[in-house]
Amino acid sequence: MSDDSDAEPQRSVPTRRRSPGGAPTIYDIAELTGVNPSTVSRALGKPGRVSAKTEAKIRAAAAQLNFRVNPMARALPTGRTHTLALIVADITNPLFFRLVRGAELAATGAGYALVIAESQESGDAEADVIEQIMPSVDGIVLATTRLSPERIAEIASRKPLVVVNREVVGVTAVVPGVERGTQALVSHLYEMGHRSIAYLSGPVTSWMSERRWTIILEAAEALGIAAVEIGPASPTLSGGREALRRVIASRATAVVAFNDLMAMGLMQAAAEAAVVVPDELSVAGFDDIFGSELISPALTTVRAPLVEMGQRAVVGVLAAVSSEDDAVSEDMPALTTELIVRGSTGHAPGGPFSS
Amino acid sequence: MSDDSDAEPQRSVPTRRRSPGGAPTIYDIAELTGVNPSTVSRALGKPGRVSAKTEAKIRAAAAQLNFRVNPMARALPTGRTHTLALIVADITNPLFFRLVRGAELAATGAGYALVIAESQESGDAEADVIEQIMPSVDGIVLATTRLSPERIAEIASRKPLVVVNREVVGVTAVVPGVERGTQALVSHLYEMGHRSIAYLSGPVTSWMSERRWTIILEAAEALGIAAVEIGPASPTLSGGREALRRVIASRATAVVAFNDLMAMGLMQAAAEAAVVVPDELSVAGFDDIFGSELISPALTTVRAPLVEMGQRAVVGVLAAVSSEDDAVSEDMPALTTELIVRGSTGHAPGGPFSS
DNA sequence: CTGAAAGCGCTTACAG
DNA sequence: CTGAAAGCGCTTACAG
Incomplete structure (x- = not known):
């Protein structure tokens, strides 16, 4: 009786996707392994919340389907985007290269993506950029010069924020000595x-x-x-x-x-x-x-120490993100600066050593 | 009868948030203006889909509440993250500064955020980074050197992709002459x-x-x-x-x-x-x-012309993103290179002009 | 340990 | 032009 025109309406199985975007979802894994999607979510999240056996099955299926959790979908219920913003004044200033690299390293190492935005050395642009990027990120590293302390404090009250190369009362700062x-x-x-x-x-x-x-x-x-x-x-x-x-x-x-x-x-x-x-x-x-x-x-x-400053700024933001605690205590050894003497400085003209 | 211990259970009005995250939602606007959330969504989206009067009210309320659409929430139903990825081999190579700036300009100008990721000059890292960032972005600009043409073509089949400074069959490329x-x-x-x-x-x-x-x-x-x-x-x-x-x-x-x-x-x-x-x-x-x-x-x-190359790469990705059409036709004037003669080149030693 | 349900904030057919 | 509903892919109390 494999008759398609069967009078009996087919029981509408809620066939979850195999989405047009193509990416597999936890529903695909659930189907494949015969468990509930919530179990898949748990197995792939914190370990130990699911029997070892089930977890193994689920992980195998995930691997087989080449599953990647959709960061957008995860961000919605959790409020965590796993993305950090680094705002610099001018991307082409070589000063920022090492800073960016340090921040990148620390962010990637912690499983976070880093969005880099440029404020083009303008105060208004800076505020706009931050305002725009805010909802997408869990925290912000600010390496710019144009914003007022009041604005900065206000932003810090909304999201974990670390400023680089400046001090603002009540805001975590990474400033070398x-x-x-x-x-x-x-x-x-x-x-x-x-x-x-x-x-x-x-x-x-x-x-x-x-x-x-x-x-x-x-x-x-x-x-x-x-x-x-x-x-x-x-x-x-x-x-x-x-x-x-x-x-x-x-x-x-x-x-x-x-x-x-x-x-x-x-x-x-x-x-x-x-x-x-x-x-x-x-x-x-x-x-x-x-x-x-x-x-x-x-x-x-x-x-x-720019690379280290970038790293530390990200670590600081991450600490605030996870502890959700506004009181970010810093116990790291002080960062310091060092004189590098090269050829552009020499004896004062007219002095005892001048030629 | 303002008795809290009233036997009658309070009718559970589904009071929609004023979310803990603090950010106002379209429900807040809907409440404030007395319309349906879907109307708010339409008013704030493409214009002309709602009466001018309603739209004005909604916009006023949005401004009053300092509303920003939540990009994660929007991404879920639409599949559009409004974010682009730029993958570079080494952030500290000054080559990338101007490229990044160009890309940044074009992306920001189109209302897109730009995520910059570094592959550290390693092929495996490159593949990982891309795999990881893929679900979060609408398209990718690849300015790296380590990936095989096959891998690149494979990625291009999944997301809009533009490669910079190389050519891969079937993939849009930005390469100066x-x-x-x-x-x-x-x-x-x-x-x-x-x-x-x-x-x-x-x-x-x-x-x-x-x-x-x-x-x-x-x-x-x-x-x-x-x-x-x-x-x-x-x-x-x-x-x-x-x-x-x-x-x-x-x-x-x-x-x-x-x-x-x-x-x-x-x-x-x-x-x-x-x-x-x-x-x-x-x-x-x-x-x-x-x-x-x-x-x-x-x-x-x-x-x-690195800045322009960065811009053009982003424009190319954006074109593919919006047309959803795989056939990206390029009609832009060719980018070219130019010799800049400075002091490091001179007469050959031993030649007629040598000292 | 696992399932069923509700919800994150938005969009978008579907009706009217 | 606007409302009501369903759904995007995930997480997380709540039960059992």
Whole structure:
């Protein structure tokens, strides 16, 4: 009686998909193994919640079907997307490469995907980008400079957030100790005979630029030498280039730029203006980005542990994500900075060692 | 009778959330405006499907509640995540900065998020990463070198995919025309008196490395000069450094590296070995990455339009995503490469112009 | 240990 | 133009 036109309506078995998207679901596995979908879910989730035998069957079926849990479907009931956002100001700034790599490593290692978004050095864009990405992620690493502390605190109240290279009250921060490297830099310049140092600052909104200047100022005061702040300027090659004139006018014999990019711009402009580095002007930067070693003379810089900073920022976010506890206590050893002396700094002109 | 212990059980009104996550939902808007949630969904989706009046009310309420559609929830019924993946081999290779920026621009401009994943120059990792990210994205841009054409074609059969800097039958590719810049480079070297050129190749699996070598070989043959391939080598600074010995041994007077990073490594090693560039050895690379201009002497290179390539790759994926049509026809003007002559190439030693 | 049910927040035929 | 319902693929109390 295999008659298709049987009067009796076929019992409507709720044949769950084999979805058009093609991807197998837990229903396929359930069908294949003869268990309930919820059992499949349990077996594939935390182990030990299902008999070893059933679990083995289910895992085998999952493997056979090449099953992957649908992250979207999982995110809905759990509220967990297993995705983190890293917001940077400018993707093309080499500073971010190592930071991104560190964050990537830590995120991937924990089974999280990392969405990288760029705020294009604009405060409004920054806020928009964050607002837009927020619902898709479990937490955020913020490595930008334009947002106000109030906005940041507000975002932190909504999602786990870690800021990099700045401090905001009540928000977890990953900031290397700048003192060590920076003081070493000023001492180094002092020993080379410099008695007047210019600091070329970055964006006004940059907490880190402010911080670096403060330390330079204090170190200069302690040594009894002159220090002057020039800027603010764009934290880019051109920001550095455009500042050369003011640096020269300051009569400082050494200039420390907010970052390596600016320092390099300064050196390029100096070369074009036939100002010899370091004989006539010593130049130093911060971060030790790719290229610092390549430029000629190679750039003296205060190196930051960027890869580790990226990793740590992600670890911090993840800790907040899982503990759901707002109180994120940090017990990790302090991150610090280190002076790398290269050819761009030398004896002060007119001093006892000058040629 | 406001007695809590009222015997009559309270009618369980299905009070829809005001979710713990805090984010407002379309149910909140529906409640606030007195319409059905489905109407809210329609009003906020494609316009014109709801009366202007209702839509206005709904939009006002949405704005008031600061509503953002939950991308996960939307992805489930639609299958669209509004997220794209960009897979790169090595995030710290400056080559990718401009590519990433272009991709970012195009994606963000289209309302898509971009997930960046790194495959760490390993074929297995590459496959894993892709497999893992697949369910979360609507399409993929692949800028890696390790995957076999078969694997790539297989992936392309499952999701919209665009490959960058390589060609795979049946898969949309964004590849700049290498001929122009490369031929110009060989001509330039020829005119400088070079009669023997070495090509330092990248990974064996690199389609683009092969392609560049082919063109150099053909150009050299056409000019009647010698060309030799050295390698394969790692597409990194150290890959370049380690190859110097073999380059010298080849007696070629000019070396063209697979990419700028390798060319720079070669120059660093040359400097350490007191081999003067370009007087004793001319060096050139590909891509014109950040740093090429900074190294001394500055690097002669064949520049690729990386930002535009990134944009175009995303546009290509998006086209496939929306047309759902496998036949992606490309009508865009060809992308091309351009020779940038800088200081690292000069007259061949021993030639009529040599010092 | 396992099944049945409800729900995550949205979309989309299906009626009207 | 709008409402009611079903469903996307998963998770997780609730029973047993």
